[in-house]
Amino acid sequence: xxxxxxxxxxxxxxxxxxxxxxxxxxxxxxxxxxxxxxxxxxxxxxxxxxxxxxxxxxxxxxxxxxxxxxxxxxxxxxxxxxxxxxxxxxxxxxxxxxxxxxxxxxxxxxxxxxxxxxxxxxxxxxxxxxxxxxxxxxxxxxxxxxxxxxxxxxx
Amino acid sequence: xxxxxxxxxxxxxxxxxxxxxxxxxxxxxxxxxxxxxxxxxxxxxxxxxxxxxxxxxxxxxxxxxxxxxxxxxxxxxxxxxxxxxxxxxxxxxxxxxxxxxxxxxxxxxxxxxxxxxxxxxxxxxxxxxxxxxxxxxxxxxxxxxxxxxxxxxxxxxxxxxxxxxxxxxxxxxxxxxxxxxxxxxxxxxxxxxxxxxxxxxxxxxxxxxxxxxxxxxxxxxxxxxxxxxxxxxxxxxxxxxxxxxxxxxxx
Numbered sequence: 289x290x291x292x293x294x295x296x297x298x299x300x301x302x303x304x305x306x307x308x309x310x311x312x313x314x315x316x317x318x319x320x321x322x323x324x325x326x327x328x329x330x331x332x333x334x335x336x337x338x339x340x341x342x343x344x345x346x347x348x349x350x351x352x353x354x355x356x357x358x359x360x361x362x363x364x365x366x367x368x369x370x371x372x373x374x375x376x377x378x379x380x381x382x383x384x385x386x387x388x389x390x391x392x393x394x395x396x397x398x399x400x401x402x403x404x405x406x407x408x409x410x411x412x413x414x415x416x417x418x419x420x421x422x423x424x425x426x427x428x429x430x431x432x433x434x435x436x437x438x439x440x441x442x443x
Numbered sequence: 444x445x446x447x448x449x450x451x452x453x454x455x456x457x458x459x460x461x462x463x464x465x466x467x468x469x470x471x472x473x474x475x476x477x478x479x480x481x482x483x484x485x486x487x488x489x490x491x492x493x494x495x496x497x498x499x500x501x502x503x504x505x506x507x508x509x510x511x512x513x514x515x516x517x518x519x520x521x522x523x524x525x526x527x528x529x530x531x532x533x534x535x536x537x538x539x540x541x542x543x544x545x546x547x548x549x550x551x552x553x554x555x556x557x558x559x560x561x562x563x564x565x566x567x568x569x570x571x572x573x574x575x576x577x578x579x580x581x582x583x584x585x586x587x588x589x590x591x592x593x594x595x596x597x598x599x600x601x602x603x604x605x606x607x608x609x610x611x612x613x614x615x616x617x618x619x620x621x622x623x624x625x626x627x628x629x630x631x632x633x634x635x636x637x638x639x640x641x642x643x644x645x646x647x648x649x650x651x652x653x654x655x656x657x658x659x660x661x662x663x664x665x666x667x668x669x670x671x672x673x674x675x676x677x678x679x680x681x682x683x684x685x686x687x688x689x690x691x692x693x694x
Contacts, residue, residue, distance in 0.1 A: 289456075289457070309457050310447070310457060312444075312448075331445070331448035331449065332445035332448060332449060333444070333445060333511065333512070333514060333515050334512075336512070336514070339514060342517075345488075345517045346513050346514045346517060347514050347517050347518050348514045348515070348518070350444075350448060351444040351445065351448070351514075351515075351518060352444075352518065353444075353457070353459070355459065356459060356461060400513060400514075403513070404513075418599075419513055421512050421599050421600045422511065422512020422513060422514055422515065422600060423512075
């Protein structure tokens, strides 16, 4: 398949890139642009470690082709952070509540939870569970993650 | 896309249909009443939230809650789901129970077929290689419609072991079922619509009759016998809930 030249807007920065039509958004973000916060997990949209926001909505980077994201706003976890290493308030809540151990799932958890809180304001614990059903964590047992998101939504 | 990532599909050419159509859901009138027109690229999230879908096909709006996760619902489309023809598809199941038709277009023109005529087996459809689904047409729920969606999964958001979708209308005079459509997923090589003649008597009797006609295969997720038992239990629950809704009893 013939490579295509696209403009990818990632965390408010434009990138001019050559991509194959079959390259996933995950391939390009992680391997191409070196964004370590977008991660390969399952390759079938189940685990949530490749979550990014596409025009503000969570999608799986592994199930979206890079060419489909051309010209649209892509936000990864780093895009939530301020200049330098300033954490987003939701990340602060994750830290305070001990909601991460190995941290592999955390970017996807944070982006998904942020979308939920933006849409619903103050979700119930059941609503948080439902929204996070596609984000797997193999360390924490989820309770602290729910606590962190509840704390953030309550701010 | 999962088929590509899992190397189950090896296409030489990829065509992105997404830019081709931006139409929203619409409601039209035909000789039978309202007709809900869902463009094939309607996302699951729209099915979940759109007012026309909630009113015209509340069954579908409810069942989409069980489809995948928030990311899948943001990208997945009704046409894509039907064309994928998964035998455990919630959307395929609801399309059958709602009496949906699909509008298909190819180089030689278009045709409209009942959704039951679309499915040909495991992940297989009757579409020609050059054809695409452009619209899904669903007769809108009329006043007095009852509906229910029931599903058994091992993990929330996973593929259904068995799912049942039912729509019913009651006889206004007797309160008995006048017409009912019961569709089942996870019991055959495709989603199936139960023979309407099997609907007779109580919910339990009907459910037992429908379950007897099924010969689900065993796989790593569940045995055939367990699936048949689920089909009976879930069908009875679906009919009871659909009748209660039709009778105006809420829930």
